[in-house]
Structures are given as structure tokens and as C-alpha cells.
Amino acid sequence: MVTFILGLPLIAGGVVFALPKNRLRNVVLIGVSLVHLLAVASFWISPPMGILNGFLALDPLGLIILSIESVLFFAVSLYVPAYVADEPGRSNRVFNGCILLLLFSVTLVTLSQHLGLFWVAIEATTLMSAPLINFHRRARALEATWKYLMIGSVGIALALLGTFFMALSAAGIKSLVLSDVLSQASSLSVPWLKLGVIFLVVGYGTKMGLVPMHSWKPDAYGEAPGPVGALLAGGLTNCAFLAFLRVSQICHQAHQTEFLSPILLMFGMLSIALAAFCMLGQVYLNRLLAYSSIEHMGILILGLGLGGAGFYGSLFHAVNNSFSKGLIFLVAGNIYQKYRSQRLSDIHGVVKVYPFTGGLLVAAMLAVTGIPPFGTFFSEWMILSAALDGRHYGLAFCYLLFLSVVFIAFISAILKMARGAPDEALVARTHKDSWTTILPPMALAGLTLLLGIYVPSFLDQALKNSSALLGG
Amino acid sequence: MSPLWLDLVLTVIVILAICLLSAVRLGLIIRLFAFQSLVMAAIPLMLGGGFGVHNAVIAAGTILIKAILIPAILFWAIRHVSIRRDAPAVFGISTSLLLGGVLVGLSFLFSSALVPADKPFSDLLIPSAFATLFIGFLLLVSRKKAITQVVGYLVMENGIFLFALLLLETTPLLVELGIFLDIFVGVFIMGIVINHIQSEFDHMDTSQLTTLKG
Amino acid sequence: MVARLAVCLLLAPFLLGIIGKTKAFFAGRVGRPYLQVYYDVFKLLQKGSVYSRTTTWIFRAAPLVSLAAVLASALLIPFGGWAAPVSFWGDALLFAAFFGLARFFMMLAALDTGSSFEGMGASREAAFSCVSEIVLFLNFATLVILSKSFSLSQMIGERSWPSWTAMGPSLILVVLSTFIVLLVENSRIPVDDPATHLELTMIHEVMALDHSGPDLAFIIYAGAVKLFVLGAFLVAILVPYQSHHRSIDAVVFLSGMGLLAVAIGVVESGMARLRLDRVFAFIIGSFVLALFGLIVALARVL
DSSP: OHHHHHHHHHHHHHHHHHOOOHHHHHHHHHHHHHHHHHHHHHHHHSOOOOBGGGTBOOOHHHHHHHHHHHHHHHHHHHHHHHHHHTSTTOOOHHHHHHHHHHHHHHHHHHHBOBHHHHHHHHHHHHHHHHHHHGGGOOHHHHHHHHHHHHHHHHHHHHHHHHHHHHHHHTTTTTOOBHHHHHHTGGGSOHHHHHHHHHHHHHHHHHHHTOTTSOTHHHHHHHHSOHHHHHIIIIIIHHHHHHHHHHHHHHHHHTTOHHHHHHHHHHHHHHHHHHHHHHHTTOOBHHHHHHHHHHHHHHHHHHHHHHOTHHHHHHHHHHHHHHHHHHHHHHHHHHHHHHHOOOBGGGOOOHHHHOHHHHHHHHHHHHHHHTOTTSHHHHHHHHHHHHHHHTTOHHHHHHHHHHHHHHHHHHHHHHHHHHSSOOOHHHHHSOOOOOHHHHHHHHHHHHHHHHHHHOOOHHHHHHHHHHHHHHTO | OOHHHHHHHHHHHHHHHHHHHHOOBHHHHHHHHHHHHHHHHTHHHHSTTTTOHHHHHHHHHIIIIIIIIHHHHHHHHTTTOSOOBOOOOTTHHHHHHHHHHHHHHHHHHHHHHOOOSSOOSOTTHHHHHHHHHHHHHHHHHHOOBHHHHHHHHHHHHHHHHHHHHHTTTTSOHHHHHHHHHHHHHHHHHHHHHHHHHHHHHSSOBGGGOOOOOO | OHHHHHHHHHTHHHHHHHHHHHHHHHHTOOOSOTTHHHHHHHHHHTSOOOOOTTOOHHHHHHHHHHHHHHHHHHTTOOBTTBOOSSOOTTHHHHHHHHHHHHHHHHHHHHHHTOOHHHHHHHHHHHHHHHHHHHHHHHHHHHHHHHHSOOSHIIIIITOOHHHHHHHHHHHHHHHHHHHHHHHHHTTOTTTOOTTOOOGGGOSSGGGGTTOOTHHHHHHHHHHHHHHHHHHHHHHHHHOOOOOSOHHHHHHHHHHHHHHHHHHHHHHHHHOOOOOHHHHHHHHHHHHHHHHHHHHHHHHHHO
16 A cells, blocks of 8 residues: 555656646646545555555654645645646646656655655655746746755755764664664664754754745745645645654654753744744745745744644644645635736735635635634644743743734735735736636635634544654 | 775865865866765775675765766756856855865864764764765855856765765665665756756856845 | 985986976977986086176075085985984974075075066065975974874884874875975976976076076076985885885885876876966965874874
8 A cells, every 4th residue: 555655646757757738647647646635545544554674654643744745735736737727838747747756755755764765755855846946937936946956955965964863873773764763762872863863953944944044935935836835835844844753753762852842942933033024024925925834834843842732733733734825825826827926016906806816815814824713723822832831931922922923914915915906907807716726725725724613533633642652 | 905995085085075175167076076976986895895785786876876977967067158167266265275174174073072883994984074074065155156066065965975884784775775866866957957047047157146035 | 324315316316307208208209318407517517607796695605505405404304214314303393494494595596686587486486385384394293193203214214014004094195295395395387387488487497597607506406406305205105115125225215206206297297387376275275185184193193
């Protein structure tokens, strides 16, 4: 089963490069992501067996992340055909192929139980997503792709170094398979472990977009088209977050949480703070969303650093954040299609002209900033209560402060876009909403809303199991 | 193999990294990296296992990918560049070299503080790995042309590869091959992007890619 | 012992002949005869000197002083398995001091002529020797650490194969940076072109521009001896062979010197003279290599 779920996107990606027509490639894309989603759904019922000596296996943490990815990829794959068709004569060979290969890499990330293989998979996600950023073939997009590649590669190289230090620390265990390392964590050499943790945090933090390694994020998200932004913000960040989860697991078993927590808290707080202030006065829509992503990554890491109820909150937030980011990036893609501009000052009157997109825009705004009854509110609340439980009053105060700044900046920007009177020229340019561009974001919005009102028991149980693994 | 040869090889690798800091012509930079990778490919064969399958595959992979394929991709990416020259770092060649010397000293300082559990094959292995890593990083951040930055990244990866040699027995072949594949695909994609940059902007000067701000 | 030293020093100009023949081979020419430098020196000794009216006694004394200093430094180097005629604790410093003295007087003589070309050459020589002397001292420091004594005879005289096995990396770096110092001190390509006739591009040649007759003979011969002395330094490190048979040692030593001369010829044929600011970077490169060697030696010993 594991081989199937890995092999399917890989082979399909290769096939897509060979297929002649756009339509065929779209069919393959949607079909494969649907089958992938169904397979992952079956994993909830009966978990698959590990293969390759335990190198590839599914544990509760991996299952949660894999499910998020699968849902997101399916939603995006429904959206992509209409988006690409908007540019007439544009071939989607590279685009669809890279999305499928990205699905393969992401699946590999969630299934990897060996830290080295895990690194290989994450590097693969960076490489497969780079060509996607350059979709619009602009000079700025090229610049963004170059920065993404360079900074990402350097960060990942540091993560590789951290992986090797981990291996040196585990020299007595002679294996980097996660289960082996966790069960014999007391025999890890602490100086090498600490050094490895630092490099892993910096390296994978670059991938995640934590401050101060975040400089590629506004550029890359700013220039990437909507669906790609959804995949990057909702999908790849989870892969990097999974890396942090694994590091956290190891540190917990090796009794080094007092070493790791302050580091995580610092990075988390810095990210939230900087993102909040950079959002004020932002000119471009997608860059605004990029800073929002940085802020949410900070919240995830903050929750991870706080521990206790913070673990559950963090994992829950990962789920909510992916769906809400997917939602808002797809809506941004819609807006770009219609307005042909990303400048906030050029976009107004969305609700009047395109009621569906406008409604989804407002819903997305509420979801991303964490307004009840959307799920993000509850996950952010859980992290706040974890901070208060742990007596980090200063931290909680700053958290609330920065979240309010984010709220103000975001709401003012989006409301300005949603309300108001549109240009005459725009109304004349008829670009109606099609169901393929409305249904996926609507589904994602529905999911986020649902999670806020009622968390299904299987998810709740999975989250509890996972936080137990982390030490919560 | 006597430790003398291993020590000499490691010294040559660091000397080549220092030479890279002073190189200005693009062709020379790519060739120095290829030569460094070639020298590095000899190391797995000099460690304990001799000519075992594992070591031989890694050595062959290094030669094939880093000494042949990747330089070929880099030369292909700059085939249209008429001025095959990179401006040296903002602070000049002499300062680059002196910084390189400082970094070598720092790497020896770091390694004296880190002692791995089982004694490494040579006490020069960790310092030269750090030195190559730092010098690659210096090359990456101090140069302006995109190709030199890619070579700087590759030299960093060479340094990390030296660390990997410490763990030759424990790292499974699958992971090593995966790392090779990643680096190859990475450079392939970088080469394509450089090609696009060259045709779009008609230069490769990344210091001029500054339109994205805020 | 001094007699053997004298015989060796008489062979010094032969090295220049070897270098010339190697360069000619690469250029596809026949080249000057091996003994050409001897002919030149002999011819010049028989001529008279012409002194400019603007010069003082420094100009007349400089060639003698530089020759004397270089010959004195030759007394300190052990070569060919023979111990140095003079050796004491710290004689490495005296060795560098002699070189410095020779260079100092040559620079003074160049400035003494009052000509702008010579002044330019003197300033370039001063700039390059600033860094190359530091490199030389760094190499001495490395050798002191490796041999735990401060006398040249112990530092390079009693080298043997086991020491290479233990200290190989440091010694390779010492050899490389000393080779570059040799190129600098003897004004070889890529630092200076000994065959140029354009004063603007000269560094060492221009300082000897106004000397004539026996003075010029002394300067040429001093240059040959300097090459021989530094070459002996290198060969003693590179070839750690001590058979305790005088003749075998002598043969090994002389062939080592010959190979070194060929190597210099190859380097000269393969490169062009670097632009002046690149020359500076080149010498700083040798500084970094020497520093690296010192760090490795420290790491090994500490």
C-alpha cells in the first residue's frame, strides 16, 4: 500500500511529461489526486505496513500531515485546469508534472522514518516546487525563483549537516531510523545532539520561513500563482513543520526539552512579531499573505515550544492553517484572474462584481485571522491557554498584542478590497466565476468552519495520540 | 592506507577551496570545483573499507555526478555568456583570501571542541570539512554572478560530504544515492533558471535582481 | 667543510642555466647555453664600472654588501647531508636578516640614483617583501613547532621519512608557500619577468639597471646564490634522505636542486606575469597557505 501511494504520483508525474494534450494531463492530475485522497482515507481505517526495513512507515504524526496534504492537493488539482486555461495556448506540461512530483515528494516526507531519507524528501519538495513559481514567466518571477532556490538550498544544506550531527550523536545506535533513535534516546551523545538540533532548527526553519531566515518567502509567495501559493503555504510548510515535530520527539526522549523550548519560543515569537509589523502598509496582496504565513508558522513553533496543551493546539493549528491558507491563496488566484493585478490599491469592489469570490474572500479573511467560529480561532486559543498554563505571561501578552496588529492590518486590507465600487472597465470585462474555481475554496472554507464547530472524533483521537508522542 | 595520503588529500581539498576564493574567471571556477570533487572521490576508497561495494559506488557516483555531469550542466548554462569573468567580491581578492584563512583557523578551533564518539579516520577530517563548508559559504555570499553562487553552494555540499564520510558505515547506500540525486537535480534546475535569467536579463549579475522589495 | 660549501656555491649559476634551458624547451627554442651566466659574470668582471655623478658611496657599496650578505646566509643552510658551517639557536632569524640586509641595500642603491624607474622598482620590491617576509617567518614558526628547535640545521637538516608521515600536510603547505616566496625573492614569473626590457614592468631588474661592470657581476651572482640557498632550503624539506654516505647524499641533493630548477622553469613557462594587484593577492594566497600549515602543525602538536 505504501509503495502504491508513493509510486502512483511518481509514475503519473513522469507520464504527464509525455502526454500530448493539456486536457489529458488535467485528467491525470485530478484522477491521481483523487485516488491519493481515497488511499489516505483508507489509511485511517487500516494503517499500512511499513516497508524497506522500517525506512518508510506511517506513524500518527505522519498520518495527520499526509491527510492534510492529500485534501489540499485534491482541492488544488480541481482548481488548476481552469487557472491554466485562463492563459490561452499555455502548456501545462511542466506545471502539472511538477505538481504530481511535488505530491510524490510530500508523500515521501510523511512516510520517511529515516532521518536521512527524510532530508532527501524535503530537498525534493524544494526542487519540485521551484519551477512552479515561475509560471507567469515574468522577470520578477524569475528573480523570486532564484532567491527561493538559493536560500532554500543553503538552508537545506545546513539541515543536512544537522542530520549528520544527529547521526554522529547516534553513533552508538548505528541507525537513524526514528523508532530506533527514540527507543535508545538515552544513549545519544548530548553535545552532538545539541549541535545537530541547532543546525536542524536553522536549516528546516529556513524551509519553513521563520524569522530571520524568511527573506525568500514574500518574494516567492508574492510571485507564485494562486494554486502554487496554496501548495507552498499549506503543503510545504507542513513538511517543514513535520521536521520540527521529529526533532521535538527526539529531544523529548533524550530529555533535552529545556534546551529546545527556549529556541523554539524565540523563533516563534520573532516570526509573529516581524510578520505583524511587516503586514502594516503592505502594497501587494500575495506578499501580505506571505507574511501571514510567516506569522502562522511562528504560532506553530510557539505552540511546539510551549508544550503541554500547546502540542495539541499546534497540531490542530497545522490542520486549520493549511485549509485556511489553501482557501485564501485560491481566492487570491481568482482575484488575480479577474483584476490582473496584485496591488491592493487596484482591487476593490470584489463582493459587488463577483459575489461568490467576494464571499469567499471575507470568509478567508475571518479564517486566516482566527475569528470564531472558524477552527483557527480555537487552535490559537489553545496555544494562548498553554502559554498561560505555563506562566509565560509576558509571552502571552506579546502574542495577543501581535495577533491584534495582524488582525488590524489584515482586516483593513481585505475589507478595502471587498467593499467599494469597482471600475467600469472591470465590470465590462466579463470573467465569470466557474464552478471549478469556486468549489475547491468553498470546500476548504467549509472544512475550516466545520473544524471550528465540531472536531470529528477520529481526528481528535489522532491529535491526542500525536501530542502524546511529543510528550504532551 | 597510511594516514599520510588521507591527510594530503584533505589538505589538497582545502587548498583548492582557497584557490577558488581567488579565482575570477568563470571557467576556472567550474574546473576547480570539478577537480576538487575528483580528489574527494578518492577518499571513500582510502577509508577502512578499501574497495568494498559501498565505497566504490559512492566514489563512482561522486566522480560521475560532481566531476562530470554537474560541470557539464554549468558550462551549458553559461554557453551564451560572452564575458566569462566574474567580478571578485566587493572587498577584493586579498580580503577574500585573508577571510578564508581566518575561516580555516575558526574551523580548527571548532573541531577541537567537538570530539566524535569513535575516533575519525584522520584528525584533519572534521576541520577540513568545516573549512570547506565555511569557504563555500563565503564564496556564495560574496560573489555576484549566479554561477559562482551555485559553485559556492556546491563547495558547501562538498564540505558536508566530508562529514558524511565520518558516517560511512551507518549511512545506508539508499540515502547516499538520494543525496546525490537531489544535488544533481538541484543543479539541473539551477542551471535552467540561470539560463532563463541570462536570456531574460542578458546578464547574470544577481546583485541587480532587486526589483522585489518590501 | 667550507671548501665543499665553496664548490656548491660555484655551481649556483648553473641553476639559472637549467631554468633557461627549460623555458627554451617549452618555447621550442634551443636557448642559451647552460654556462651562459658564468660567461656573463666573467665578462663583466673584466670590464670597468661607470658611476653616475648623482650617486654616493651607497651605490658603490650595495652590490658588495648584498653579495656578502647572501654568501653569509649560505653559511647557515645545511644541505646535501652536510651540517651548516655555522649554526646556533635562532639562526633562522639571522638567515632572514641577511636576506633583508641585502634587499635593503639594493633598495637604497636604487633610490640613490635619483631616477624614477629605480624608485618605482624599489617601492614595489618593498611592498612585496613586506608580505613575503611574513610568510617566511610563518614557515619558520611551523618548522620550529615540528622540529622543536630553533636552529636551521635541526629544522631542516635532520628531516627523515617518518616525520613526513606524521607531519605531511604541514610540510606540504610549508613547501608550497616557500616555493612562492622563492619566486618572489628571485623575481621569477608570475611575480616579475626577468626577461623584460620595459622598465615600467620591472621590479628587480630595474634596481640593477644602473649598475655596470664588476658591480653588475656581483648582483647577478648574488641572485644566483639566493636562488641556490632558498632552493637548498626547499630541497632539504622535500627530500628527507640521509644515507650518511657523503657522495650519495651529494648526488641526491644536486639532482633535487636540478629538478627544482626544472620545476621553476615549468612554472615560468606555464604562467604569465600577473597584473600587479594580482601579484599582491598571489603573495597573500601564500600567506594563507603558510597560516594553514601553521594551524595544522599547532593542532597536531597541541
